[in-house]
Amino acid sequence: MRTLRIGTRGSLLAKWQAEFIRKQLFAATGIEAEIVVIKTAGDKMQHAPLMQIGGKGIFIKELEEALLGETIDLAVHSVKDVPTDTPSRLIFPAVCRRGDVRDCLVGSTLANLRQGARVGTSSLRRQAQLRHLRPDLDLRDMRGNVDTRLRKVESGEYEAVMLSKAGLDRLGLSQRISEILSPEISMPAVGQGAIAVECRLKDTEAADQLAPLDDQETRTAVIAERALLSALQGGCQVPLGLPP
Structure with a gap:
C-alpha cells in the first residue's frame, strides 16, 4: 500500500489542516501519508493587497500544478480559496x-473600538461589511498568516483584526477572540469554515480512500454556495458574502 503525499501551504493553519486530513485518513483507512509543503503565489507576495495581486487561485495554483505533475497525490485547501473553475x-x-x-x-469588540481605530483584514467582503457598520473606523489591508496578524494586534500596530473563527478554533486560539460576529453583522465567505481535499481524476484509488472523509451536508451547501459565486462571477476581488 503506497504512502500518500499530501500537499499544503506552509502557514500554521494550512499545516494544521493537512495534518488533520492525514490523521483522519489514517483513522478511517489505515493509510499512511506524508506532508509536503508548497509555497504558493499568495504566500510569496505577503505585502501586496489581494486586489493588486489579481487573478484567481493564488493560494492553490502551485498545489494543483504539483498534483498534475504527480509530485503530490492530494492537496488540502480551505474551500474559500478555491476558484469555481478548477482543472478538469x-x-x-x-x-x-x-x-x-x-x-x-x-483585540476589541465592535462597540468598544474608538472612532478612527485601526482595524486590519485582507478581505474586501469583511472591509465592506465593517465599513457599513462603522464608517468611522480606519480599515487597513492586512496580509500575513494568523500568527502574524495576531502579533500586529499585540504590538499595538492595530487595535483589532477580523478573522475566521474556524481558523482560530483549529489553532487552539479561541481564547483570543474578543467578539464573534453573527452572520447578520458579517455574512461569511462562500465555503468559509470548510476544508476540501483534491486529487487527480485518474487516481481512483486515492478518491476511494478519501470517501470516508466526505460530509454530504457540507458538500451540498458548498456546491450551492459556489454555484451562486460562479453565477455572480465572484472571487477575491468581489465583496460577496452568503448567509449560512
Missing part, C-alpha cells in the same frame, strides 16, 4: 464537515 483533470473527493462559519474580532 482534478476532482474533490472529500469536503470535510464544516467548522464555524462566522467571522470574529480579535
Whole structure:
C-alpha cells in the first residue's frame, strides 16, 4: 500500500489542516501519508493587497500544478480559496464537515473600538461589511498568516483584526477572540469554515480512500454556495458574502 503525499501551504493553519486530513485518513483507512509543503503565489507576495495581486487561485495554483505533475497525490485547501473553475483533470473527493462559519474580532469588540481605530483584514467582503457598520473606523489591508496578524494586534500596530473563527478554533486560539460576529453583522465567505481535499481524476484509488472523509451536508451547501459565486462571477476581488 503506497504512502500518500499530501500537499499544503506552509502557514500554521494550512499545516494544521493537512495534518488533520492525514490523521483522519489514517483513522478511517489505515493509510499512511506524508506532508509536503508548497509555497504558493499568495504566500510569496505577503505585502501586496489581494486586489493588486489579481487573478484567481493564488493560494492553490502551485498545489494543483504539483498534483498534475504527480509530485503530490492530494492537496488540502480551505474551500474559500478555491476558484469555481478548477482543472478538469482534478476532482474533490472529500469536503470535510464544516467548522464555524462566522467571522470574529480579535483585540476589541465592535462597540468598544474608538472612532478612527485601526482595524486590519485582507478581505474586501469583511472591509465592506465593517465599513457599513462603522464608517468611522480606519480599515487597513492586512496580509500575513494568523500568527502574524495576531502579533500586529499585540504590538499595538492595530487595535483589532477580523478573522475566521474556524481558523482560530483549529489553532487552539479561541481564547483570543474578543467578539464573534453573527452572520447578520458579517455574512461569511462562500465555503468559509470548510476544508476540501483534491486529487487527480485518474487516481481512483486515492478518491476511494478519501470517501470516508466526505460530509454530504457540507458538500451540498458548498456546491450551492459556489454555484451562486460562479453565477455572480465572484472571487477575491468581489465583496460577496452568503448567509449560512
